[in-house]
Amino acid sequence: MAVRLPRLSNLLISFEMNLPRRLSQLNYLNNFMSSSQSFTEFYSSLIQQCIHTRSLMDVGIVQTHMIKSGCIHLSVGNKLVDAGLKCGSISYARKLFDELPERHVVIWNSMISSYVGRKKSKEAIGLYEKMVLDGVFPDEFTFSSVFKAFCNLGLVNEGRRAHGLAVVLGLEVSNVFVASALVDMYVKFGRMKDGRLVANRVVDKDVVLFTTLVVGYSQHGDDGEALAVFRNMIKGGIKANEYTFASILISCGNLDDLSNGKVVHGLAIKSGSELAVASQTSLLTMYARCGLIDDSLRVFKGFLNPNQVTWTSLIVGLVRNGREELALTKFRKMIRSSIVPNSFTLSSALQASSSLAMIDEGKQIHAMVTKFGLDRDIYAGAALINLYGKCGSTEMARSVFDDLIEIDVVSMNSMIYGYAQNGFGHEALQLFNGMKDLGLGPNEVTILSVLLACNNSGLVQEGCQIFATVTNNHNIELTVDHYACMVDLLGRSGRLQEAEALVKQVRNPDVVLWRTLISACKLHGEIEMAERASNKMLELAPGDGGSHILLTNVYASTGNWSQVIGMKSTLRDMKFKKNPAMSWVDVDREVHTFMAGDLSHPRSREINEMLENLTDRVKILGYIPDTRFVLQDLDEEHKERSLHSHSEKLAISFALLMSSNKDTVIRIYKNLRVCGDCHSWIKFVTKVIGREIIARDAKRFHHFKDGFCSCGDYW
């Protein structure tokens, strides 16, 4: 049972009241003096009591009394400052500190470390400089606090200067606290070499010093070195703790090194620190990055009270492993358990919604972004721009973009890409051209996005010009995707020779690149080049059915039916199954999927009635079925029937059946490219029904309105 001390203020008030009565006062003092030997000890015990009750008011009373009795000298004065700090008022402590006639190095250290601990690094450094000027030598305690202050403020040169002083005073590596603070500072500045040099000189390395290095390498992308340092530590007989595990597991995940990850997992269990939240979270992340998402889920189940970071790590892991649906389920569960999401969480949830093109879900998360004040956060912002871009709402994307306070390369890329996939080439170019004025340098993704924008809008010259500039800019490394985009741009505009020449420039051409060229050949009926390219492609990927299909389509589109038959038998021999064309719509959060000629939908009869009706009406307006898009050797009537029941037409008919509100935009999705005949059909349909239709195909968005499409019939 703790002894209950009398409240100090009451004690002192009676002390004051008795002041005129000398006898009483003396008695009172004598009481204390009998157990204490001096005023110093008397005040020390009073101060101790203040700290015990954490009462700043009592500290003030003692201070007043000490001043009155003229008893503020070295050790008691320092104790008073310490009491001020412990009672939670750094400003009061500072005031006392400044008034002290003499200051011990300990109290300098206490003040400095309190400032650092309260994120007031500027003040900490101010005091450090003042102490050096006053001729007080910093000691090992001073340095272990002050390096962190330089680190917090990013003051590299000042930190190096303090390092120099520590060397002069012989304190650099003689104390492992100083050394690890110093190493941490260099690590956070990204100067791994400087940090490593300091660490190497420490004789008695401990777990903190090693962990600092492990964290440094891990966070700066050198996971192999992190693992090497970790092994070194274990070999040296030093046991890892929860801090070490939290970091090294992330490195195992980054290296996709499951076997080491499992070994470390075992070590963590043995050491008993596997229950610490951060190391558990890293374990979860390690399994997710190694692709073992079920193990992540198992780790997650082990948490009694998952926190914000834990939930977020799980959601991030799920999205990474293509489990977007489950990611959103977990996200909703997290919100229901009153865990506040942060911008990491929300951007991941938004990413999940974008991948699934779930615009309503995304909009709800947008509302949460606003609710939690993250509207202007660059991460949440970029995720929102991606969402709206992927869902075909460039206006919303732009409005999010315009509200951002800070625009970085990634948010810029998201916006340019959003314009690109929706066919707003000029807008994309305008942003791209304005980057210089904003001080933003384009990166690989920027270039790919802007080239895609040119490609999707037929801005051939602009695209070529940008490509030429980038070829001479060695800061940007062109990938096969950049080339594929240019090949598509040149090829589709009919500049096939240039496109083929460009393919030949690529050192490691991939299947997609050849396929792009062949598609262009198909568009322009260039059978010879297509055959040339197909041979190259088959050398590269002999079993690739996609190239066979493509070549078959080239023959079909040019009417070479004998070759088509030959190709089809080859395909049969390969047992290749074509990825069937499919369209879908989202009605009340339920996805309805359609294949060509699909009769499986429960409302199939009504859908077909709607379809007949629409087609009859568009024919009156001038729609003529374009049978060139039927790649089978059928007679004209059968070709027309085949076109009539394309999946996108079924999806639109169903969507119309389900929503009579004229203001609602109809959105459909298709896994392959939209066919030319359907494209024309949809344009006419928007005229007939007076509504907007947005179609996302495998490559881009088409915004159909009043008989026109945003792609300008170029896709």
Added chain:
DNA sequence: CTAGGGTTAG
């Protein structure tokens, strides 16, 4: 009376 290291992102 004073000191050092960790987990989630496009």
